[in-house]
Amino acid sequence: MKVIEIRNVEKIYNDSEVKVHAVNGVDLSFDEGEFAAIVGPSGSGKTTLLNMLGGLDTPTKGEIFIGGTNISTLKGSKLIDFRLHNIGFVFQSYNLIPVLTARENTEFVMQMQGVSKKLRDVRVEELLTAVGLGDRFESRPSRLSGGQQQRVAVARALASKPKFIHADEPTANLDSKSTENLLDIMEQLNREEKITFIFSTHDARVVKKAHRVISLEDGKILKDEVRK
Amino acid sequence: MKVNYIKLAWRNLWRNKRRTVITTASVLFAVFFALFMRSFQLGFYDHMIKNAIENFSGFIQVQHEDFMDDPSMNNVFEYNDEFIGKLKSTDGIKAVVPRVEGGIMGSSGNKTKVVLVMGIDPVEERKLSNPEHFIVKYRFSKEVLATLNLNTSIPTDVRERLHFLENRSYTSLGSLAVDMDIDPEKNSKYLQIIGESGKVVRYWLTDKVIAQLKEDPSIPQAIKDSLNFKRDTAFSNLKHIAEALHIDRQQHKVALDRIAELSEVTGEALVQGDDGVLIADNLAKFLNLDLGDTLITYGYGFQDYTAEGTFRVKGFIKLPNPDLNNKLVYMDIEKAQKMFMLDIDGKKRITTLAINLDNNSEKNLHAFEEKIAGMLNDSSTLVRNWMDFNPILQQQIESDNKSGQIFMGLLYFIIFFGILGTVMMMIHERKREFGVLIAVGMQRTRIAITFIYEMILMGLLGVFSGILVSLPFLHYFHNHPVRLRGDLEQMMYDYGFEPVMPLMWIDTYMLWQAIIVAMMVVMSCIYPLRKVYKLKAIDAIRS
Ligand SMILES: Nc1ncnc2c1ncn2[C@@H]1O[C@H](COP(=O)(O)OP(=O)(O)O)[C@@H](O)[C@H]1O
Numbered sequence: 001m002k003v004i005e006i007r008n009v010e011k012i013y014n015d016s017e018v019k020v021h022a023v024n025g026v027d028l029s030f031d032e033g034e035f036a037a038i039v040g041p042s043g044s045g046k047t048t049l050l051n052m053l054g055g056l057d058t059p060t061k062g063e064i065f066i067g068g069t070n071i072s073t074l075k076g077s078k079l080i081d082f083r084l085h086n087i088g089f090v091f092q093s094y095n096l097i098p099v100l101t102a103r104e105n106t107e108f109v110m111q112m113q114g115v116s117k118k119l120r121d122v123r124v125e126e127l128l129t130a131v132g133l134g135d136r137f138e139s140r141p142s143r144l145s146g147g148q149q150q151r152v153a154v155a156r157a158l159a160s161k162p163k164f165i166h167a168d169e170p171t172a173n174l175d176s177k178s179t180e181n182l183l184d185i186m187e188q189l190n191r192e193e194k195i196t197f198i199f200s201t202h203d204a205r206v207v208k209k210a211h212r213v214i215s216l217e218d219g220k221i222l223k224d225e226v227r228k
Numbered sequence: 229m230k231v232n233y234i235k236l237a238w239r240n241l242w243r244n245k246r247r248t249v250i251t252t253a254s255v256l257f258a259v260f261f262a263l264f265m266r267s268f269q270l271g272f273y274d275h276m277i278k279n280a281i282e283n284f285s286g287f288i289q290v291q292h293e294d295f296m297d298d299p300s301m302n303n304v305f306e307y308n309d310e311f312i313g314k315l316k317s318t319d320g321i322k323a324v325v326p327r328v329e330g331g332i333m334g335s336s337g338n339k340t341k342v343v344l345v346m347g348i349d350p351v352e353e354r355k356l357s358n359p360e361h362f363i364v365k366y367r368f369s370k371e372v373l374a375t376l377n378l379n380t381s382i383p384t385d386v387r388e389r390l391h392f393l394e395n396r397s398y399t400s401l402g403s404l405a406v407d408m409d410i411d412p413e414k415n416s417k418y419l420q421i422i423g424e425s426g427k428v429v430r431y432w433l434t435d436k437v438i439a440q441l442k443e444d445p446s447i448p449q450a451i452k453d454s455l456n457f458k459r460d461t462a463f464s465n466l467k468h469i470a471e472a473l474h475i476d477r478q479q480h481k482v483a484l485d486r487i488a489e490l491s492e493v494t495g496e497a498l499v500q501g502d503d504g505v506l507i508a509d510n511l512a513k514f515l516n517l518d519l520g521d522t523l524i525t526y527g528y529g530f531q532d533y534t535a536e537g538t539f540r541v542k543g544f545i546k547l548p549n550p551d552l553n554n555k556l557v558y559m560d561i562e563k564a565q566k567m568f569m570l571d572i573d574g575k576k577r578i579t580t581l582a583i584n585l586d587n588n589s590e591k592n593l594h595a596f597e598e599k600i601a602g603m604l605n606d607s608s609t610l611v612r613n614w615m616d617f618n619p620i621l622q623q624q625i626e627s628d629n630k631s632g633q634i635f636m637g638l639l640y641f642i643i644f645f646g647i648l649g650t651v652m653m654m655i656h657e658r659k660r661e662f663g664v665l666i667a668v669g670m671q672r673t674r675i676a677i678t679f680i681y682e683m684i685l686m687g688l689l690g691v692f693s694g695i696l697v698s699l700p701f702l703h704y705f706h707n708h709p710v711r712l713r714g715d716l717e718q719m720m721y722d723y724g725f726e727p728v729m730p731l732m733w734i735d736t737y738m739l740w741q742a743i744i745v746a747m748m749v750v751m752s753c754i755y756p757l758r759k760v761y762k763l764k765a766i767d768a769i770r771s
Pocket residue numbers: 013014015016020021022040041042043044045046047048049
């Protein structure tokens with residue numbers, strides 16, 4: 001079943017003197033349970049594409065469907081609500097709310113979704129244990145390493161039971177060991193829980209782990225290959 | 229979702245103490261400065277009103293309708309027991325005091341001056357101007373200070389401050405310490421010594437004293453005999469007594485001490501029907517009047533009869549208002565009526581009924597003015613408030629209050645930008661946090677509500693701690709008013725006030741200052757809230 005459908009999407013940045021065609025006519029779709037990487041050199045349009053996919057930015061042209069909803073037409077608070085219930089986010093850095101502990105950061109989205117305290121507690125425990133932070137529940141982000149913070153971010157992204165997880169260069173600020181560790185955890189969650197991951201990277205080691213690799217250049221899809 | 233925003237906000241504050249402390253402190257200082265400033269201003273007005281109105285003229289007076297324009301003994305009215313009784317039993321009226329106030333020539337020796345006589349009921353008057361409170365106990369001439377300066381039992385640092393006392397009069401050792409700017413507790417021993425030297429005292433051989441001395445077996449007969457020739461004389465010191473009685477100080481020390489003990493007079497309050505007068509300190513100096521000396525008065529009384537009298541000086545009074553300090557003479561009201569011929573036909577006439585209220589707000593003042601006017605039963609009288617009979621003070625306060633308000637406005641302006649600056653800094657710091665929250669699905673309204681709660685909590689914390697921090701300062705400077713010196717001191721004296729700047733203690737102004745600062749906190753939220761509503765998640769995350 002298709003979770004995401006991108007139809008002839010374009011994004012043109014007009015704000016500077018020169019027009020930038022950051023995404024230039026992309027057609028793509030993702031099935032449930034994919035573990036896909038969007039790769040390409042810096043400036044190729046990975047972030048722009050992912051942001052539109054994640055409902056953080058709107059396309060200049062074209063349509064994006066997530067779980068059958070055309071999110072290109074959603075605006076304001078509806079779009080925010082859509083993100084809350086359908087998309088999990090892992091950003092490059094500064095993902096977590098500094099004043100909240102690992103537990104609270106994970107719990108927070110569920111609280112906004114209106115999940116009961118009992119269910120939240122169970123799920124937080126489950127998720128933080130799954131990302132290997134069973135002993136760091138009460139740590140604030142400043143007490144966690146970069147890799148640990150990204151794992152909390154993954155746990156938080158999963159907490160809302162989204163249709164897919166949006167991760168823009170999640171390993172960009174991590175050393176190689178943490179990178180491998182984070183990827184292993186993501187892959188395991190993908191395999192065991194059938195969670196859909198779409199992440200971008202320009203790191204060859206990360207690309208290696210992906211099951212599908214979409215290569216982007218100048219806003220266009222150059223290659224789209226399935227590995228496993 | 230049901231969210232406990234207060235809990236959320238509180239957690240945010242508690243978990244980022246640095247930010248919370250900085251923001252709260254900006255509010256705290258705002259409240260502190262606003263309170264302090266306003267307290268100074270209001271305290272000053274209060275001080276002026278206390279000096280001139282509450283403790284002297286009263287807030288309201290009943291007068292003959294022409295008395296204000298022509299304060300002569302022809303514009304008087306009859307004392308009416310029933311009316312006064314009614315006033316006294318009216319709720320909200322604190323004091324009703326009858327007075328005879330009039331100008332007359334006062335002289336002693338070859339000096340003459342127009343004096344203001346205030347005939348008072350010594351008991352009733354305690355509730356209003358209370359002259360007892362102003363009786364001078366110590367006076368410091370150059371000579372007294374020169375002697376003290378040689379007294380090595382007083383430490384040098386205290387002696388160096390003695391010059392502050394030159395030609396001044398004091399009602400207590402405490403106020404003397406204030407003028408010298410020394411700690412009264414630590415220096416109480418030296419204050420005693422200084423006080424002893426400057427003590428206002430005289431030895432007055434009244435008939436009563438002489439009679440007592442004559443019964444005393446420790447006094448030799450020769451001295452008893454010579455006492456007869458010094459009947460009713462007052463002496464400044466023992467040496468003068470010894471000389472006047474032709475006795476040797478060494479040989480008759482015991483007798484002399486006994487005479488001193490019995491004849492000693494210091495300033496004393498008037499009693500009902502008193503023959504003596506209390507005379508303003510500066511006036512006494514001008515007329516060269518000492519305790520026991522005689523003041524002679526001469527002028528016009530009721531229906532242009534001649535008014536005259538002789539009075540013994542019972543005490544000096546130091547009034548905060550220098551104008552009064554140059555001319556006031558307190559005497560018993562019946563003596564004043566007699567002198568001014570106000571009782572010529574057996575009636576008791578007065579010039580003024582001075583009234584004080586429990587609550588001196590302007591609104592209450594006007595309400596009582598009307599109420600009392602309705603109770604008047606003498607058509608020649610009317611009710612005046614202090615703004616009528618002391619328009620200069622009223623204008624002074626009004627014009628000062630105007631410039632005071634401009635000053636407060638300026639202060640608020642600075643305060644507001646102080647708070648706004650801190651809040652903007654805070655919002656800048658949290659841009660990414662808010663960006664992530666919006667990205668992962670938190671509605672802007674929820675962020676805004678949480679933020680407002682945070683601001684409210686910090687605002688309240690700041691306002692309350694600001695008040696709390698101010699209290700000890702306000703309390704201290706209320707009780708230990710800043711004393712002005714130099715030009716400012718002179719200026720205050722010229723305006724007619726004691727040169728002190730007491731702070732206003734707890735009052736409604738505190739509430740107002742707190743509300744104003746709270747409003748500024750609310751206003752400083754507008755910019756951050758706009759920011760939250762305009763914030764784009766991707767921009768915030770990227771930056
Ligand atoms: N907000 C923006 N305004 C203007 N140009 C932008 C903006 N964001 C990205 N771009 C441009 O769009 C192109 C694609 O950028 P981006 O999607 O960030 O690429 P990548 O994530 O692959 O590095 C780049 O040329 C970049 O400079």
